[in-house]
Amino acid sequence: MNEYIDRIAERTGAPTNALWALAGLLLAMVAGSIIRIVTLLLSPDGRENLPHRIGSLLVWWVLSLLLTAIVLIGSVAAVFLFMLASLQGLREFRGLAGDRIHAPALWWGVAFAIPVHYLIVYYGWFAPFWTFIPVWVLLALLVHLVVSGETEVFMETVGITFLGMMLIVFFFSHGAMILSLPEESNPAAGAVGFLVYLVILTEGNDIAQALWGRRFGKRKIAPKVSPNKSWEGFLLGAATTVILACLLGRLLTPFSDGHMHAGTIEITVPYLPALLAGVIISVGGFFGDIVISAVKREVGAKDSGTLLPGQGGVLDRIDSLTFTAPLFFYFLYVFCV
Numbered sequence: 001m002n003e004y005i006d007r008i009a010e011r012t013g014a015p016t017n018a019l020w021a022l023a024g025l026l027l028a029m030v031a032g033s034i035i036r037i038v039t040l041l042l043s044p045d046g047r048e049n050l051p052h053r054i055g056s057l058l059v060w061w062v063l064s065l066l067l068t069a070i071v072l073i074g075s076v077a078a079v080f081l082f083m084l085a086s087l088q089g090l091r092e093f094r095g096l097a098g099d100r101i102h103a104p105a106l107w108w109g110v111a112f113a114i115p116v117h118y119l120i121v122y123y124g125w126f127a128p129f130w131t132f133i134p135v136w137v138l139l140a141l142l143v144h145l146v147v148s149g150e151t152e153v154f155m156e157t158v159g160i161t162f163l164g165m166m167l168i169v170f171f172f173s174h175g176a177m178i179l180s181l182p183e184e185s186n187p188a189a190g191a192v193g194f195l196v197y198l199v200i201l202t203e204g205n206d207i208a209q210a211l212w213g214r215r216f217g218k219r220k221i222a223p224k225v226s227p228n229k230s231w232e233g234f235l236l237g238a239a240t241t242v243i244l245a246c247l248l249g250r251l252l253t254p255f256s257d258g259h260m261h262a263g264t265i266e267i268t269v270p271y272l273p274a275l276l277a278g279v280i281i282s283v284g285g286f287f288g289d290i291v292i293s294a295v296k297r298e299v300g301a302k303d304s305g306t307l308l309p310g311q312g313g314v315l316d317r318i319d320s321l322t323f324t325a326p327l328f329f330y331f332l333y334v335f336c337v
Contacts, residue, residue, distance in 0.1 A: 012072045015189040017251050018196050022068050025200065029064055033057055055309025063317070067199055071192055075122060075179045078195065082176040083118040087111065088314040089168040092304040096295055097164075101157045102150055109144065110161065113137050114169055121173050124180030133170040138162055167291070167322045168315065175199070175325035178332070185337040186254055193252040194332060197245075201278065202324045204244055205285040209237030226293040229286070238282035245278030246271050253277075260335045273336060280331055281324045288323030292316070 005023065009016045036057060040050050070078045094107060113133070120128045141161060145154060175198060183190045213233020221229045249255035255274035260267045292315060296304060305313020 008072075013074070014071050015193055017189040018071050018193050021189075021193075021196055021200070021248065021252055022071055025064055025067075029061060033061075052310050056311050059308045059311050059317075063203070067196065071196060074192070075176075078176045078179055078192075079118050079122045082121075082173055083114060085314055085318055086114055086118070086169045086172055088307065089172070089304075089318055090114070090164050092313045092315045093164040093168055093295070096299050096301055096304060097160050098299065100153065101160050102152050106141070106144060106150075106157070106161065109140065110137075110165065113140075113165070117169060117173065118176070121176050121180070124177070126180070129173075129177060133165050137165060168318075171322045171326045172318060173325070174329040175321055178325075178329055181332060181337055185332070186252075188250075188254055189252045194328075197248055197252040197277075198281070198324060198328050199321075200248065201241055201245055201281045202285050202320050205237055205241040205282045205324075206289065206320055208240040209233045209282075209286065212236035212240070222290055225297055226290045229290060234282075234286055238279065238286075241282040241285075242275055242278030245281065246274045249274030249277070254336075262335060277328065277331060280327050284323035284327040285320035288320040291323070292319035 001023075005016060005019050008014065009019055036053070040053055066081055070081065090110070094101070117129075117132055120132055141158060145151075145157060150157065175195060178195045178198065179191045181191045181194065185191070186193050189196070209229075210233065213228060213230045216232040216236065217228070217230030219231045220227060221231055221234060245255075249271065253274065255277065256271055258268050258270040258272045260269075260273055292304070296302065303312025304315035307313050308317060311317055
């Protein structure tokens, strides 16, 4: 196995530790799939929902393979896949907004801005990245609506469109922007190691909070927004994510040495960065999820779409990353790079 991993690393340039993490992920997927299918077959209710559950399982497999492609191919694959997710996620968000937004031609300009933004991400231009959507796209949006005379529901059109661009494009794209951080900032697995770490922890946190919530959930956190979210699920899921963050931190990040800095202040506490990353991702993932839930709740929709069997739309799958990606990026940028 060692020789096989080393050969792939040599041919692709992918960090060896990132490949080991993917190997562990794929083995976990195999074991989890077997357990899931057997459980469904042994349960009368499970057999009735088998096609639905198998569809959801296949989606997880596809997502795992896409993460593998990012590690093997690099920034080209990451930027392209993140861009597609943003385009589809924003399309679903526009569908949820419905007739709250006028000026349908406006969305062609929005769709054009997304590839431009991701071109900036690909080249790692930090200053344009921080200003293109928050400043220039907003200015262009306002000017377009005023010049075209689209004053009906003006504030709703601006607010909803800009909210979608910020959440689903700008915030979410911080995940791909992680690959522009210096490679030497992560001797363990390079910049891609940080991205793999973020994705595994974010999706693992979603699963852990859901599983613990179904098993022990009693006290609701925000029943009007997301009735299934409980304090038990949140806290136990967060604890699971922190443990996973510490375990993966040794393989995918330099966090095990505990070195952090804030200006001239240097801190070295073993595993402290991993612990903080786990807390940031678990809390951020929770709020990313319920913010999109609030959008769906307002329009009376259960899911953002039907593209992903058993899981709804793309926006339902990336909702947590809209918060965890920027939070983790700036944690790295300020304290660890």
